[in-house]
Amino acid sequence: MEENFVENRCVELLRTIRWPGGIRCPRCDCSHIIEVGHIRTFPEHRRYCCSKCKYTFSDTSMTLFHGSRLPLSKWFDAIILGAKGSSAMGIKRELRITYKAAWRIKHLMREDSLAQEIKQRLLPR
Template identity: 30%
Template structure:
């Protein structure tokens, strides 16, 4: 069984949301905690949209993280992160994820460079 069949984008978003904002959603722009939920993303229904009542900026669960703006589904990124933790090669990761080696290399490179991007702000 493929690892990706065990994951879904909804659960991945929930995990990212919990780790990113352990004490509640905060604006990634001004760090205010007065937030309103907006509609969900049309293309990725798992992503919750928000609007900050402080600075009026709109954002979603992935804004300002390494996962934002990627063409691969979120579950591919989360699975890739897990496989990197197992110290698999890019070739092994590409095989496990069902992506070509160039995409696996790009994914692991971006995760290494931007892995700190989804942490919460004090």
């Protein structure tokens, strides 16, 4: 079974998990956040600026997804595949990504608490 996630919904889920009470600055924890556009490569990912410390960040800043060239939807697919026991080779084939990327994703996910939380939200009990 292949899951197909829409990027927009993935970003929304990430926001809900990271910031259940609304977006906060990852640096100073201030909740006065201004939206300042989006990430060039992924228009669904918003950029923010903290009105207190002026730190600018995005939906994926300070997460394992930060700086990835893969869309969140692929990461989420990989999380599901990994949870169902797929090998890095299986993830590579299924998502048509490089073996290196698949291997990296599989290993990053194992210890990342955010990835664990996403997995719990995505998988039916």
